[in-house]
């Protein structure tokens with residue numbers, strides 16, 4: 001008898017998400033409309049910020065943030081190599097140059113100590129990524145940004161519900177961008193949200209997200225029946241659909257419970273895997289932060305066993321796992337276009353070599369958690385494999 005497969009991740013969707021989608025379909029209004037407006041207002045209340053703009057991806061939100069800040073040709077933007085390619089690509093799309101700063105091995109986030117030496121007269125912004133859901137050291141990053149007159153755009157794709165010094169991520173930088181991709185802590189299928197406390201920037205991000213049109217789409221086709229509009233800049237097409245916003249409103253209500261369950265699983269992993277501490281390291285935490293446990297990456301940094309052999313061992317026993325992330329500077333495109341090469345960012349390479357993300361999501365049962373833990377013990381007890 002084979003064990004059922006434990007997926008690496010799975011979104012938690014209930015009858016309620018299904019029923020609100022049905023209602024949106026019955027209403028006949030599928031694109032950006034009342035559900036997007038409701039989702040934005042509930043999200044900004046949850047975060048504790050002034051403005052929230054719902055989009056069809058986090059990538060789009062990062063792109064619009066850069067454009068709204070007039071970042072482009074001739075400019076440089078600093079980010080981390082330990083991220084999804086979206087963070088690097090959006091910089092390239094604007095015509096600006098991506099500049100990488102290595103991670104701090106104690107947090108896996110961009111090392112604030114190394115940021116200043118990467119700043120040039122062309123630097124316009126810092127894009128920190130809250131890796132795995134652990135917030136970056138925002139006080140230090142904001143201080144550097146202030147002294148050098150740089151914008152801060154946070155890639156918070158992992159960090160919905162995380163807190164830095166008792167404040168939710170989403171209130172620190174000029175703009176913060178969340179992802180609702182199905183693997184993230186809450187989902188809309190595809191989607192994202194930008195938060196900011198700057199009214200002018202919020203307005204400009206909205207324009208960039210929808211063709212530069214000076215009216216909301218539902219004002220145009222809604223009750224007012226007005227066909228007139230102006231185009232004030234060459235904006236993109238990143239607006240969120242009302243179908244997805246309706247799902248997001250339900251997911252947002254469930255988010256704290258989702259994150260509480262993730263945290264419970266993380267605590268179990270930490271306490272019950274203690275016996276493996278001679279082989280592995282646990283993911284970093286900070287005493288001044290609340291982690292939302294988007295990921296639970298372990299490091300195989302004290303063993304001769306490889307990360308590849310662990311992934312294979314887990315897979316053979318019907319357990320999914322993953323690697324976050326292949327550092328940006330190891331991809332062909334980034335090496336060819338920006339001249340980066342292996343060895344350029346040694347801290348992230350050391351982490352990358354040994355890192356494996358274990359399954360962690362609200363739908364994981366206690367029996368699943370038991371099986372993951374037992375299998376890890378069996379892996380390290382096996383001496384014959386490598």
Ligand SMILES: *Cc1c(COP(=O)(O)O)cnc(C)c1O
Nearest residue numbers: 057058059084086157179180181
């Ligand atoms: C998922 C992810 C993104 C992209 O989010 P989308 O909503 O899919 O555009 C960006 N950055 C990081 C770090 C991510 O993990």
